[in-house]
Amino acid sequence: MSDLWPRIEPLLARVEKPARYIGMEMGTEPGNLAPRHGSGRAAFLLIYPDTYEIGLPNQGLQILYELLNEREDSVAERAYAPWTDMESSMRAAKVPLFSVDTHRAATDFDVLAFNLSAELVYTNLLNLVDLAGCPVRNEDRAPRHPIVIAGGHCTYNPEPLADYVDAFVIGDGEEVISELAEVIGAWKRGGRASREAVLRDLATIPGVYVPSLYDVEYDGPVVRSVTPRFADVPAVVDKRTVADLAEWPYPKKQLVPLVEVVHDRLNVEIFRGCTRGCRFCQAGMITRPVRERPEDQVRTMVKEGLRRTGYDEVALTSLSSADFSGIEGVVADLVTDQEGTGGVSVSLPSLRVDAFTVGIASELQKVRRSGLTFAPEAGTWRLRQVINKLIIEDDLYSAVDAAYSQGWRRVKLYFLTGLPTEMDEDTLGIAQLATNVTDIGRKYTKQASCTVSVGGFVPKPHTPFQWFGQNGVDELQRKITLLRNAVRGTRAQVKWHDPKATFAEGIASRGDRRIGRVIERVWRAGGTFQEWSEGFSLDRWMDAMHAEGLDPDWFVTRHRTRDELLPWAHIAAGLHADFLWDDWQAALQAHGLPDCRWTPCYDCGVCTDYALEHVVASPTTPAGGSQGTGQDLSGSGVDVPVRFLGTKVAAPAGAGVGPPTGGVIS
Amino acid sequence: MRGGAANPVRLRYTKLGKVRWISHRDVARALERAFRVVQLPLAFSEGFSPRPKVSFGLALSTGHESDAEYVDLVLAEDIDLDALPARLSAALPEGVDVVGAAALAERVPALQEAVTCVEWRVDVAHTDLTEVDPARLRAEIDAALALPALAATRRRKGRDVVEDVRPVIRRITVCDGLPTNELPRSGFPVVEMEMSTQPRGAKPGDVLAAIGDFTDVRARRTYQWIERDGARQEPLDADTRPRVPEACVS
Structure with missing residues (x-):
């Protein structure tokens, strides 16, 4: 095993932010999680295919790092995408991709395991495999090359990278990582003889998809079938789900980087899964059901984490943290614990839009009240019913009133544009909401401001909107211009995401196996860091589509029909196709669907098929509804089990919905 | 308080x-x-x-x-x-x-404000990172220090600024033999530099570049001094x- 540090260090004087490449995070020192290599240990290089600052905080990757380094038969190190200046220096000096822990060459590992949380990093995956000195296509790899694995939310449609990734891991990673380590370890101890054999073994692990073991046939442009080539290879790969988060209090030793990174704070995941049923939200659909962490465990993880790391900020993370049924108790204790200590600030990402939430936020932020963010997502009540984000205007206005009256000066509102059934009045509705919000703010302060942030909607696999034809670049641009004109002269500001990047994301999001060659062409044309505006160009993507003889609009802006076999149909998130289709039809009729934690089960399929249940700490319906008062939570029923932590209470139930934020190879 | x-x-x-x-x-x-x-x-x-x-x-x-x-x-x-x-x-x-x-x-x-002087130990190479002959280095340093002024180009607020760094330099010595510190070094000749910090200091690399075709491969601050009434204290x-x-x- 080689220590590349002597060859890396001379490159550092001439690159931006050299500390990206040194590792040395608190938690990685001997006695903690320092990697221990050994001849029999399965060696994983966990790679986040974006910069160190973006990738280091990823909780999924840190959980797997910790689990693998705790085991006696495995070891893990980490790597991130070197920025373009460093990559050029490395290629010129013939320095391959290396780990930041012990600066080992990537090909010294048995596995390169990628987190895929966004489609636009796909070209970076190819680049990093190449930088490792490993052939980018599966078919060209030999037994001496590492196995390339990917996990994370994007793997729910693995097809675009099917020719480049040897095995995908679908769903929560905490349990399956042990099974992977055993198979890889056995392969290693057997001399890494046959690649085919280890892939066949991997394919027998539930949740693992080995694309080279499937034949894809097309019927014209449409996928006709995806068929396993062997009897012991599953026709459908089901996601993995950790039933009880209480068994996984990870990361126990969150890494503390020496340089500033995004989310530079202690992060404690308070639940995984989400019951809101927002139809655009892939995370909410694929991570059902809700699994809350026990309140006491949250308290312990916060307290010990702060003490160990020295951080003065903690985020209680989930897809909708104010929905955590123990939130009030946890917050009250945190505030009490911190009195007179110089102050720890607590943040709740994904605020719910209501005054209750603002009340919690004001408990948490006694000082430094600068900005609060809410996500109404759509400009009119009609469109919010379409997307099932059931916030009525009064919910928003009472939240905003509470915020400004309690000292916040800036409110940020997130919206999507390009949603199904969206009309110009919906777009103009965004401007109206923003104007009303600044008017409310001006009652309290002349400095009141409101920023509207607009993202282009990309339909995602395994959601009710997976059949929807995405808006094209021109249509999105037209709507953005309409909105910008409408807020001109008001105190609201508009920020928007580049519609061209939204289009490229659309190609990858619902692409099939043929899109792989497009990604490869974009990469070969120099298109790395596609989620960074300085690296992105839609022309590369369009040129690549044309070179492959593929019609971009067929993949992106075309509505799919019910009878079309979707390219990801052989991957299961547990959601019944009928449920998704019915929900899509309900969306088109602007029918909302209530939160199933508090109302009868509508049988999406996850809890019933996987014998799972929601795990929540309190049977009480949240004040103000789970999203807003526009949601009817008055009904009750116990069709599907909801397990309450602590005493078992017979109470309202729901069928699963849930989002995960960590635990996948992510 | x-x-x-x-x-x-x-x-x-x-x-x-x-x-x-x-x-x-x-x-x-x-x-x-x-x-x-x-x-x-x-x-x-x-x-x-x-x-x-x-x-x-x-x-x-x-x-x-x-x-x-x-x-x-x-x-x-x-x-x-x-x-x-x-x-x-x-x-x-x-x-x-x-x-x-x-x-x-x-x-x-x-x-x-209190610290008036710092000392450095610096591994010196040519700017293209090739090796420097210690004798030539010593000669060029001596020649430079004999001049009344030494113009150094430095990056300040995104702009190149030319400043006289001669007043900053108190002493530059090319070390004989192996350096005494314990860290593995680059193998380049080592100089010791003693420089004022008031009213303004200079980086070792900027000073070396002002002297000739030299750069610092590795620089280590070895002391900071507070000088008052002719005495210096750590x-x-x-x-x-x-x-x-x-x-x-x-």
């Missing part, structure tokens, strides 16, 4: 090895986290948004190493300063070690509070 219980303390720490690639600001953040980990009883400023009373000395550029960095803090209570360096070092990254702590008198001059020895027996503190 809250309640009169002000205990100003000065710490000396190192920045050696891989960790040299983090910025001055990163070091400051690491120290602040370490203060919280060991639950150091820092005094806080008054006001709406209280800040711990911590003030750092001269900045150290990213990539440079040091045996002698300093930070001043104010503690709200008296603690055992002898045990403090080891406690803090355990909570700091490898290479950043607190190697000394001294109680200060009240209201002493800030480090950034900052841990300057402005200290005399130690008094416990019983006399009322």
Whole structure:
């Protein structure tokens, strides 16, 4: 095993932010999680295919790092995408991709395991495999090359990278990582003889998809079938789900980087899964059901984490943290614990839009009240019913009133544009909401401001909107211009995401196996860091589509029909196709669907098929509804089990919905 | 100072090895986290948004190493300063070690003004990173130092500025034989540089570039000095509070 540090260090004087490449995070020192290599240990290089600052905080990757380094038969190190200046220096000096822990060459590992949380990093995956000195296509790899694995939310449609990734891991990673380590370890101890054999073994692990073991046939442009080539290879790969988060209090030793990174704070995941049923939200659909962490465990993880790391900020993370049924108790204790200590600030990402939430936020932020963010997502009540984000205007206005009256000066509102059934009045509705919000703010302060942030909607696999034809670049641009004109002269500001990047994301999001060659062409044309505006160009993507003889609009802006076999149909998130289709039809009729934690089960399929249940700490319906008062939570029923932590209470139930934020190879 | 219980303390720490690639600001953040980990009883400023009373000395550029960095803090209570360096070092990254702590008198001059002189040990190469002949290096240094002025081009606020760095330079010596420090070195000739920091200092690399076709491959600050009335003191020895027996503190 080689220590590349002597060859890396001379490159550092001439690159931006050299500390990206040194590792040395608190938690990685001997006695903690320092990697221990050994001849029999399965060696994983966990790679986040974006910069160190973006990738280091990823909780999924840190959980797997910790689990693998705790085991006696495995070891893990980490790597991130070197920025373009460093990559050029490395290629010129013939320095391959290396780990930041012990600066080992990537090909010294048995596995390169990628987190895929966004489609636009796909070209970076190819680049990093190449930088490792490993052939980018599966078919060209030999037994001496590492196995390339990917996990994370994007793997729910693995097809675009099917020719480049040897095995995908679908769903929560905490349990399956042990099974992977055993198979890889056995392969290693057997001399890494046959690649085919280890892939066949991997394919027998539930949740693992080995694309080279499937034949894809097309019927014209449409996928006709995806068929396993062997009897012991599953026709459908089901996601993995950790039933009880209480068994996984990870990361126990969150890494503390020496340089500033995004989310530079202690992060404690308070639940995984989400019951809101927002139809655009892939995370909410694929991570059902809700699994809350026990309140006491949250308290312990916060307290010990702060003490160990020295951080003065903690985020209680989930897809909708104010929905955590123990939130009030946890917050009250945190505030009490911190009195007179110089102050720890607590943040709740994904605020719910209501005054209750603002009340919690004001408990948490006694000082430094600068900005609060809410996500109404759509400009009119009609469109919010379409997307099932059931916030009525009064919910928003009472939240905003509470915020400004309690000292916040800036409110940020997130919206999507390009949603199904969206009309110009919906777009103009965004401007109206923003104007009303600044008017409310001006009652309290002349400095009141409101920023509207607009993202282009990309339909995602395994959601009710997976059949929807995405808006094209021109249509999105037209709507953005309409909105910008409408807020001109008001105190609201508009920020928007580049519609061209939204289009490229659309190609990858619902692409099939043929899109792989497009990604490869974009990469070969120099298109790395596609989620960074300085690296992105839609022309590369369009040129690549044309070179492959593929019609971009067929993949992106075309509505799919019910009878079309979707390219990801052989991957299961547990959601019944009928449920998704019915929900899509309900969306088109602007029918909302209530939160199933508090109302009868509508049988999406996850809890019933996987014998799972929601795990929540309190049977009480949240004040103000789970999203807003526009949601009817008055009904009750116990069709599907909801397990309450602590005493078992017979109470309202729901069928699963849930989002995960960590635990996948992510 | 809250309640009169002000205990100003000065710490000396190192920045050696891989960790040299983090910025001055990163070091400051690491120290602040370490203060919280060991639950150091820092005094806080008054006001709406209280800040711990911590003030750092001269900045150290990213990539440079040091045996002698300093930070001043104010503690709200008296603690055992002898045990403090080891406690803090355990909570700091490898290479950043607190190697000394001294109680200060009240209201002493800030480090950034008090320090007047620093010493460096620098591995020197040509700007294309080829090896330098020590004799030639010595000759060019001597020639440069004989001049009344030495123009150095430096990057300041995104612009190139030309300044005379001759007044900054007190001494530059090319070392004979192997350097005495324990870290593995680059194999290039080593010079010792002694430079003023007031009213303004200069980076070793800028000075070397002003002398000739030279650059610093590796630079390590070895000392900082506070000079007053013709005497020079290491900052841990300057402005200290005399130690008094416990019983006399009322």
